[in-house]
Amino acid sequence: MRISDQLLSNRYLSGVNNTKSSMQKIQQQILTQSKINKPSDSPSGTVKTMRIQNQIDSYDTYINNIDNGLALLQTTATSMEKIQDEVQSLSIMLTDINSAVIDNSKLNGFADKVDLAINSLLDLANTQFNNKYIFGGTDYSAEPYGYNVAGTAVIQNVPSTAGELKIRINTNTIQKINTTGQELFGTIDGTDIFNTLVTIRDNLRAGIKPTAAQSQLVSTFNTNLTNKMSTAGETINRLTSTKDLLESQKLELEDLQQKETGVDTSQAIIDLQNQQYYLDLSYKMSSMILPKSLLDFL
Amino acid sequence: MAVTRLLDIASRSLGVYQRALDVTAHNVSNANNPQYSRQRVVLTAEKSEIRADGDWGTGVSIRDILRVRDNLNEIQIRTYNQKYSAANKKSELLGQIETVFAEPSDSGLSSLINKFFNSWDKLAASPNDTSLRNAVVQSAQLMGDKLQNIHDGLAQVKEDISSEMTDRVKEINNYIVQIQGMNKQIVESTNVGNVPNDLMDKRDDAIAELSKLVNITVNYDNKGSANISIGGVFATDSYNYVQFKADNTNGQLSMVTEDGTTRVAINSGELFSFTDLFNNKIPDYQSKIDTVANSIMNSVNTAHSTGYTLQTPPTTGLNFFDNYANGKLTINANILADVKNIAVSGNGQSGNGDIAVLIAGLTKSGVISGETIGNYYSSIVSTLGADKLLQEQNASSNQLVLDQLELQKESVSGVSVDEEMTNVIKFQRSYDASARLIKIADEMLQTLLSMV
Numbered sequence: 001m002r003i004s005d006q007l008l009s010n011r012y013l014s015g016v017n018n019t020k021s022s023m024q025k026i027q028q029q030i031l032t033q034s035k036i037n038k039p040s041d042s043p044s045g046t047v048k049t050m051r052i053q054n055q056i057d058s059y060d061t062y063i064n065n066i067d068n069g070l071a072l073l074q075t076t077a078t079s080m081e082k083i084q085d086e087v088q089s090l091s092i093m094l095t096d097i098n099s100a101v102i103d104n105s106k107l108n109g110f111a112d113k114v115d116l117a118i119n120s121l122l123d124l125a126n127t128q129f130n131n132k133y134i135f136g137g138t139d140y141s142a143e144p145y146g147y148n149v150a151g152t153a154v155i156q157n158v159p160s161t162a163g164e165l166k167i168r169i170n171t172n173t174i175q176k177i178n179t180t181g182q183e184l185f186g187t188i189d190g191t192d193i194f195n196t197l198v199t200i201r202d203n204l205r206a207g208i209k210p211t212a213a214q215s216q217l218v219s220t221f222n223t224n225l226t227n228k229m230s231t232a233g234e235t236i237n238r239l240t241s242t243k244d245l246l247e248s249q250k251l252e253l254e255d256l257q258q259k260e261t262g263v264d265t266s267q268a269i270i271d272l273q274n275q276q277y278y279l280d281l282s283y284k285m286s287s288m289i290l291p292k293s294l295l296d297f298l
Numbered sequence: 299m300a301v302t303r304l305l306d307i308a309s310r311s312l313g314v315y316q317r318a319l320d321v322t323a324h325n326v327s328n329a330n331n332p333q334y335s336r337q338r339v340v341l342t343a344e345k346s347e348i349r350a351d352g353d354w355g356t357g358v359s360i361r362d363i364l365r366v367r368d369n370l371n372e373i374q375i376r377t378y379n380q381k382y383s384a385a386n387k388k389s390e391l392l393g394q395i396e397t398v399f400a401e402p403s404d405s406g407l408s409s410l411i412n413k414f415f416n417s418w419d420k421l422a423a424s425p426n427d428t429s430l431r432n433a434v435v436q437s438a439q440l441m442g443d444k445l446q447n448i449h450d451g452l453a454q455v456k457e458d459i460s461s462e463m464t465d466r467v468k469e470i471n472n473y474i475v476q477i478q479g480m481n482k483q484i485v486e487s488t489n490v491g492n493v494p495n496d497l498m499d500k501r502d503d504a505i506a507e508l509s510k511l512v513n514i515t516v517n518y519d520n521k522g523s524a525n526i527s528i529g530g531v532f533a534t535d536s537y538n539y540v541q542f543k544a545d546n547t548n549g550q551l552s553m554v555t556e557d558g559t560t561r562v563a564i565n566s567g568e569l570f571s572f573t574d575l576f577n578n579k580i581p582d583y584q585s586k587i588d589t590v591a592n593s594i595m596n597s598v599n600t601a602h603s604t605g606y607t608l609q610t611p612p613t614t615g616l617n618f619f620d621n622y623a624n625g626k627l628t629i630n631a632n633i634l635a636d637v638k639n640i641a642v643s644g645n646g647q648s649g650n651g652d653i654a655v656l657i658a659g660l661t662k663s664g665v666i667s668g669e670t671i672g673n674y675y676s677s678i679v680s681t682l683g684a685d686k687l688l689q690e691q692n693a694s695s696n697q698l699v700l701d702q703l704e705l706q707k708e709s710v711s712g713v714s715v716d717e718e719m720t721n722v723i724k725f726q727r728s729y730d731a732s733a734r735l736i737k738i739a740d741e742m743l744q745t746l747l748s749m750v
Binding site: 002010014036038041061064136138140171 | 332396655662677
């Protein structure tokens with residue numbers, strides 16, 4: 001093949017441009033720490049990266065929801081424990097009242113204690129967390145429970161306490177996180193725990209001891225309360241397990257994303273050094289070959 | 299034999315080798331001129347004189363000064379010029395479009411759409427939380443801004459393409475005028491027996507530059523004129539030329555003759571990349587983005603309109619988005635004025651977030667012809683990336699072929715200073731020898747004269 005001077009210089013320039021182009025690409029990868037900076041770097045890799053990042057963002061949302069849910073459930077569980085303490089104290093007191101040892105003259109004192117217990121139960125039933133009445137269902141317009149105007153009975157202040165508060169804790173999983181007032185206290189119709197205690201209190205003031213049926217109502221409420229506490233506990237466990245799973249999956253996704261896009265910095269630096277060496281070599285060769293021709297020797 | 303004959307032959311040789319040295323000097327001075335094709339002197343023995351005692355040689359003459367060029371190589375270079383230019387420019391323009399989309403990144407539309415739907419999930423956990431409601435509006439606005447940004451970016455690329463197309467067509471017109479002028483001069487020169495090599499070099503260079511811009515067909519006639527057509531439309535010969543203009547009618551970019559009567563069929567060169575992207579690719583990308591935006595708007599509105607606001611009393615039947623047009627996604631003004639108008643309750647109660655859960659779940663629903671929004675958008679990005687990569691690879695492979703063809707061209711037509719210096723020595727020695735012959739002839743004549 002016939003070699004002209006222009007051919008030599010064109011070939012040299014082409015080689016230098018290719019080397020510099022490789023160097024530029026490696027430099028960009030080192031600076032951005034990513035092999036994929038635009039879709040054309042890897043179309044399938046780009047889509048994968050987008051999907052992984054969206055999944056990670058979604059997991060963050062679910063974990064955030066779970067954290068909020070756990071906080072509500074913890075408050076609910078604490079309130080129910082306090083309610084149970086009150087109810088258990090009341091159960092013991094009712095048993096003591098009906099024993100032959102208690103004098104009827106002391107019944108007024110017991111009435112005061114029952115009155116205190118009712119107010120305490122009402123406070124606990126109206127517990128708020130983050131502007132939510134935790135036993136109010138999904139109606140936060142007013143305190144769910146309170147005395148009627150005459151102060152003679154406890155009524156429900158909102159149309160319904162049965163609303164369920166749900167959060168998404170995974171892609172296809174919606175979890176109810178509240179214990180509704182309807183589930184715990186039932187319909188406020190006079191046979192509920194509040195009005196049963198009101199009747200017991202009023203009877204005690206009138207010198208009438210609580211009946212076996214009334215004591216049974218309190219006991220039944222306590223049993224239901226225990227069941228609801230157990231359910232809340234199970235929900236807490238479920239949310240905690242789900243959170244652990246999501247965090248573990250999130251770590252795996254981040255690892256996968258790193259494998260897809262991450263740059264091995266040390267390898268990249270070595271590649272860059274190699275390219276720099278090739279460039280220096282090209283410069284050296286050009287200084288030896290390009291200027292020389294027969295003209296220099298005539 | 300007359301001694302003067304020796305003088306004739308020698309003096310003619312002096313002229314021939316003087317001319318040969320001129321050609322060599324011309325080659326050397328143009329060694330770094332990329333347009334130049336080396337010229338080679340073709341020497342031939344002069345026609346011999348036939349005499350009774352045999353044929354007598356009459357010296358040397360220059361039969362031709364050839365422009366050393368490989369025509370087949372030239373045709374291939376033009377072809378690959380067109381292919382490379384089309385792919386390279388298309389790759390460059392698609393790179394601009396990639397910048398508009400800004401994927402994969404947190405500021406890309408994929409991430410913003412996902413964050414929008416995630417904000418509904420967070421709101422579902424605390425439907426009466428004002429800050430979470432504000433977050434939903436903010437994420438919707440960010441998503442809307444990005445859609446507008448993409449729309450404006452694509453429109454800007456189209457505008458740039460249209461502007462560049464106009465400039466390139468002007469360039470084409472300039473080349474056509476130049477080539478016609480050179481054709482005319484070459485024909486005139488050839489008619490009087492000259493060989494206008496340098497003019498042909500300049501014309502070939504103009505044709506090569508023209509071939510980068512648009513698909514051309516070149517036919518050389520027997521008078522040396524290069525007759526050119528562009529996309530099947532006559533452009534120039536040695537007598538006439540046609541001028542063109544860029545045309546943008548009904549959203550379609552093309553090149554037409556100046557009188558607007560004939561459209562050029564562009565299928566290669568830089569202009570092909572302009573027309574293909576302007577007429578086909580960019581409208582396709584925009585249409586698909588519009589589909590994404592409309593699907594989001596319609597599906598969210600359908601769910602939102604069934605929900606209840608946080609107002610007293612709660613109201614229903616409200617859309618979240620007002621409208622999507624020309625890249626602008628507008629949020630309901632009532633919601634912008636008061637975030638309590640975000641209707642996430644399924645039953646009117648302030649703590650119910652059923653509609654928020656429903657809206658958040660739309661990201662997994664096949665709302666675009668059975669495909670999820672995420673998957674549909676991913677396919678747009680993937681297609682864009684694949685298009686760009688394909689054009690990059692085409693440009694790269696065509697560049698390799700073009701480089702090889704250019705090397706071959708340089709090998710054939712390029713000037714080697716070593717070769718020319720060798721020729722200088724050769725012609726110089728021949729010149730010296732011819733001068734010595736003249737001296738010898740002169741001495742012989744003097745000898746003869748001294749005998750008289």
